[in-house]
Amino acid sequence: MTQNERLKEKQRLIELFETSPSIVGSATWREYYEQTADHFLDNGVIIPPCKVGDSVRRMDNLDHCPFCGEQPKTSFWVSQHSYEEEIVCFSVTCTGCGVSKTKKVKFGRDGATFADIQKAMDEAIKLWNHRV
Numbered sequence: 001m002t003q004n005e006r007l008k009e010k011q012r013l014i015e016l017f018e019t020s021p022s023i024v025g026s027a028t029w030r031e032y033y034e035q036t037a038d039h040f041l042d043n044g045v046i047i048p049p050c051k052v053g054d055s056v057r058r059m060d061n062l063d064h065c066p067f068c069g070e071q072p073k074t075s076f077w078v079s080q081h082s083y084e085e086e087i088v089c090f091s092v093t094c095t096g097c098g099v100s101k102t103k104k105v106k107f108g109r110d111g112a113t114f115a116d117i118q119k120a121m122d123e124a125i126k127l128w129n130h131r132v
């Protein structure tokens, strides 16, 4: 994310706080939190099912392992990090026998968009499914 994109997102979040329901209309803190959470979700806030540092797993479109028949898992992690670039590994690994296919992708200083990440993981899944 560039500095400019971050500023825009920050401004959008501030606007969501400014337009969120008032505590005055709520009987309890819990009610206030629920109304505020609904307001944020209704306005497009996305909460990924992970926190910074977690690896993300997606189970769709994956063929079972050709060696043991188990369901594989996907994950990605940064394998090298420098001021200029990051090398990120996108991997599909069998949960049974541990065999895996990994796609390494280099990202520049501007980082990667969600579409870049999606594309790289799709390539890793293609590698796994086609055993190339």
Ligand SMILES: [Zn+2]
Pocket (backbone or CB within 6 Å): 065, 066, 067, 068, 069, 070, 094, 095, 096, 097, 098, 099
């Ligand atoms: Zn296996």
